Amino acid sequence: MDILGYIWLGVQAVFLGPEAFSILGMSISITVMMVLSGFLFGIVVGATPGLAGPFAMAISLPILISVFGYSPDALLPVLGFLIGIMKGATIGGAVPAILFNTPGTPDAFMTTLDGFPMAQKGQAKKALRVAHFSSASGDTFSDIVLFVCAPFLAIIVESYLDLPEKTGLLILSLSFIAAVIGGSAGKGLISIGLGLLAVYVGTGEDFYPRLSMGADGLSRGFPITTAVLGVLIIGAVFKELEEAWRETGQNRPAKVPTQSGDQKLHWPDIKRLFPFIARSAFIGTAIGALPGVGSTLAATLGYSVGRARHQKTKAADAPSFGDGTPEGIAATEAANSAVSGANLIPVLSLGIPGNAAAVFLILAAESIGGFNPGPAVFRFSPDVVNPELVIAFGLFTCMTIANLFNWTIGGVFMRSMGFMINIPKTLLLPAVLLLTLTAIYVQETRLEAIWFALGFGVLGYVMRVLTISPLPFVIAFILGRSLEETARQAYSATGNDPFFLFNNPIALIFILMSVAVIIFAGRKPKGTAP
Amino acid sequence: MQGQSRSNLYLGLLCVAFALLLIFIWIPLDTKTGIVEKARGKFVIGDALAPTVAAGFILLGGLVVSVFERKVADQPTISRTQVKFVASLTALVIVGLAIMRFVGPAAVEIANLFRAEPMEYRLLRATPGWKHIGFFLGGAIMVAGLVSVVERKLTRRAVLTGIITAVVLIAVFDLPFEDLLLPPNGDV
Numbered sequence: 001m002d003i004l005g006y007i008w009l010g011v012q013a014v015f016l017g018p019e020a021f022s023i024l025g026m027s028i029s030i031t032v033m034m035v036l037s038g039f040l041f042g043i044v045v046g047a048t049p050g051l052a053g054p055f056a057m058a059i060s061l062p063i064l065i066s067v068f069g070y071s072p073d074a075l076l077p078v079l080g081f082l083i084g085i086m087k088g089a090t091i092g093g094a095v096p097a098i099l100f101n102t103p104g105t106p107d108a109f110m111t112t113l114d115g116f117p118m119a120q121k122g123q124a125k126k127a128l129r130v131a132h133f134s135s136a137s138g139d140t141f142s143d144i145v146l147f148v149c150a151p152f153l154a155i156i157v158e159s160y161l162d163l164p165e166k167t168g169l170l171i172l173s174l175s176f177i178a179a180v181i182g183g184s185a186g187k188g189l190i191s192i193g194l195g196l197l198a199v200y201v202g203t204g205e206d207f208y209p210r211l212s213m214g215a216d217g218l219s220r221g222f223p224i225t226t227a228v229l230g231v232l233i234i235g236a237v238f239k240e241l242e243e244a245w246r247e248t249g250q251n252r253p254a255k256v257p258t259q260s261g262d263q264k265l266h267w268p269d270i271k272r273l274f275p276f277i278a279r280s281a282f283i284g285t286a287i288g289a290l291p292g293v294g295s296t297l298a299a300t301l302g303y304s305v306g307r308a309r310h311q312k313t314k315a316a317d318a319p320s321f322g323d324g325t326p327e328g329i330a331a332t333e334a335a336n337s338a339v340s341g342a343n344l345i346p347v348l349s350l351g352i353p354g355n356a357a358a359v360f361l362i363l364a365a366e367s368i369g370g371f372n373p374g375p376a377v378f379r380f381s382p383d384v385v386n387p388e389l390v391i392a393f394g395l396f397t398c399m400t401i402a403n404l405f406n407w408t409i410g411g412v413f414m415r416s417m418g419f420m421i422n423i424p425k426t427l428l429l430p431a432v433l434l435l436t437l438t439a440i441y442v443q444e445t446r447l448e449a450i451w452f453a454l455g456f457g458v459l460g461y462v463m464r465v466l467t468i469s470p471l472p473f474v475i476a477f478i479l480g481r482s483l484e485e486t487a488r489q490a491y492s493a494t495g496n497d498p499f500f501l502f503n504n505p506i507a508l509i510f511i512l513m514s515v516a517v518i519i520f521a522g523r524k525p526k527g528t529a530p
Numbered sequence: 531m532q533g534q535s536r537s538n539l540y541l542g543l544l545c546v547a548f549a550l551l552l553i554f555i556w557i558p559l560d561t562k563t564g565i566v567e568k569a570r571g572k573f574v575i576g577d578a579l580a581p582t583v584a585a586g587f588i589l590l591g592g593l594v595v596s597v598f599e600r601k602v603a604d605q606p607t608i609s610r611t612q613v614k615f616v617a618s619l620t621a622l623v624i625v626g627l628a629i630m631r632f633v634g635p636a637a638v639e640i641a642n643l644f645r646a647e648p649m650e651y652r653l654l655r656a657t658p659g660w661k662h663i664g665f666f667l668g669g670a671i672m673v674a675g676l677v678s679v680v681e682r683k684l685t686r687r688a689v690l691t692g693i694i695t696a697v698v699l700i701a702v703f704d705l706p707f708e709d710l711l712l713p714p715n716g717d718v
Contacts, residue, residue, distance in 0.1 A: 063702065063703070066703075066707045066709075066710055067706075067707075174587075178587075178591070184595070184599055184602075185591075185594055186538075186542065186590075186591045186592070186593075186594030186595035186596075186598065186599050187541075187591065187595060187599075188591070189587050189588070189590050189591030189594060190541075190545050190587070190588055190591035190592065190595065191591075192587045192591075193545075193549070193584050193585065193586070193587030193588030193589075193590075193591055194584075194588065196580070196581075196583065196584035196587060197552070197581060197584040197585070197588070200580050200581045200584060204561065204563075204577035204580075205563070205577060206561070206562045206563050206576075206577050207562070208561070208562040210557075210560060210561040210562070210577045210578070210581065211556065211557070211560050211561065211581060212560070213560060238616055238619055241619060241676065241680050242612065242615055242616070244680050245615060245679070245680045245682075248680065248681055248682055426677055426680045426681050427677055427687070427688075427691045429676075429680075430672070430673040430676035430677050430680070430691070430692075430695070431673055431691065431695040433623070433672075433673075433676065434626075434669050434672055434673050434695055434696070434699065435695075435699060437623075437627075437713070438665075438669075438699050438703060438712065438713065441711075441712070441713040441716070442703055442710045442711065442712070445711055445716030445717075446716055446717055447627070447631065447713060447714055447716075447717045450627060450713065454620065454623060454624075458616065458620060461616055462608070462616075465606060465608050465612060466537065466541060466606050466608070467606045476587075480580070480584075483580070484575075484579075484580040487575060487579075487580075488574070488575045491574070491575050492574070496572060496573045496574075498566070518590075518594075522594050522598050522599075
């Protein structure tokens with residue numbers, strides 16, 4: 001089957017899958033409805049300060065798996081819902097940033113710089129429209145790059161990289177993630193090391209489960225949900241609760257000034273904003289394609305480049321960046337939204353998650369089974385249909401559908417979400433904590449899993465306090481087993497050559513790059529973690 | 531630069547010590563195969579290699595933090611208040627989970643005092659009402675307790691939030707799915 005045949009099968013898998021309902025005889029598939037539900041839910045979550053996309057993905061996953069089961073038919077509805085959340089949360093985060101100077105998601109911080117001043121000047125709706133237009137543009141551009149690049153990159157990886165090179169590539173990815181996430185290469189390495197150590201407990205090839213200290217509970221290892229949800233979600237809840245506790249009694253009134261003037265986005269506005277959007281979309285996509293480099297950096301870089309350009313081209317009486325200019329919002333939102341699609345390039349082509357959302361997509365795929373993100377997905381077998389490739393094109397279809405929802409109803413829904421600021425974090429976060437613990441239990445069905453998750457939660461909290469980013473921990477936990485497996489196979493395949501990483505030129509280049517990236521990043525510690 | 535935190539130095543040294551402990555004590559004592567093993571006449575990678583690589587990452591990270599990043603500005607600190615706060619949160623969660631675990635069986639034992647034929651919680655864990663007691667009470671107390679700690683006072687709103695959360699989660703996870711078990715019903 002050729003590439004067009006696979007694309008068509010992917011589209012059909014989405015639209016001709018199990019029916020949710022029909023309108024005037026036209027069948028609406030469950031997958032389409034799940035993308036829509038996830039997208040709207042994502043906007044709500046993004047617009048709620050204290051919550052973010054990964055929270056929503058974490059708490060939805062066990063419910064989705066319970067509803068759809070573990071069959072391959074569950075993949076597209078579940079992954080479609082998660083993709084919807086990912087996209088919805090990105091635009092939702094701009095709402096409280098613009099209206100209340102409180103970023104709904106961390107990457108919306110830069111949006112406050114111009115969004116809030118615009119709202120204060122009575123231009124809140126226009127600011128929201130600019131944010132939505134820029135976000136949707138950046139996201140769409142990024143998705144197109146993903147659709148084109150991921151298959152080619154995967155084919156190159158499969159064609160040219162053998163087991164030693166793949167081992168080297170995994171080491172390079174971990175080193176790169178350690179170096180770039182959080183601003184401290186040393187702390188990144190510690191986070192990676194702890195993640196690897198955790199995944200190796202209770203596993204191995206010998207009958208004795210290694211590092212289990214003879215304890216029955218540890219002999220089965222830590223379930224992936226306990227590590228991921230513990231460090232990422234419970235740790236974040238503890239940290240947020242601590243911040244809420246410090247802020248108790250300092251509640252700021254949530255008031256939006258009276259709006260005045262033209263609030264619509266006209267064609268001349270779009271023409272004026274377009275260069276800023278295009279530049280930032282490109283920056284966000286390039287940054288998003290690198291595993292581990294988050295949307296916060298993309299937003300900062302997009303904003304800085306936009307500001308430099310704006311200083312040169314703006315009219316004398318026009319506001320500068322930081323004073324409430326639409327160009328500032330456009331530069332930020334296009335950049336941070338362009339990260340989300342491109343972040344899936346390393347996931348789909350290499351099997352390496354680059355951000356928290358990608359972690360949950362991999363977790364969903366791993367829980368359900370039948371789809372293992374990585375270069376093998378893009379094997380265009382001419383004689384036998386490769387079901388994983390159909391799912392991959394189904395995912396691309398889901399992303400396109402989510403973009404269509406974003407362009408059509410996303411703006412209106414987003415602008416109606418201002419009231420979410422009024423939900424107090426102090427009530428919401430304990431409920432999220434119980435929800436997360438319950439979600440872990442229904443998946444693992446043993447209290448031991450909750451204890452593990454709580455332990456990982458405390459670890460995640462301590463890591464955050466010490467500005468050690470928990471994301472490298474989680475990525476290392478996910479990649480740890482495949483690193484060991486690939487190394488074992490490479491060792492055997494090279495005739496038990498202990499220097500297989502150094503006797504192969506491409507693997508050697510990857511190892512040298514790993515060392516170089518740590519040395520380069522280690523020379524410029526920046527001090528704080530996101 | 532008065533009072534500059536030296537947390538990076540301490541963190542780095544702690545990580546170095548932990549990595550050395552791993553490499554020289556824990557991993558050799560707690561894995562049955564070494565870094566490389568001879569099996570069926572040929573060498574294979576043993577179970578100790580991967581954890582040793584993990585320890586290597588921690589060791590390297592510890593060295594980088596304690597040597598090259600020990601003097602960076604704005605180093606974080608862990609205050610006693612933070613330790614107390616997270617300890618109280620963890621304790622509340624543990625209390626909530628303990629209530630979840632034991633209240634259901636305890637309620638059955640109390641009911642047995644008034645019944646001629648004794649019941650067993652294990653056999654009732656699929657029965658509506660009985661199977662919800664532990665989760666409802668433990669969950670509601672956990673959430674209400676956490677809200678109260680964060681808001682520094684016990685309010686009706688906190689109690690209501692706990693009750694609503696527990697009820698909503700029962701409605702979401704238990705009512706629609708027959709095969710899902712709420713805590714602690716998979717363990718008893």
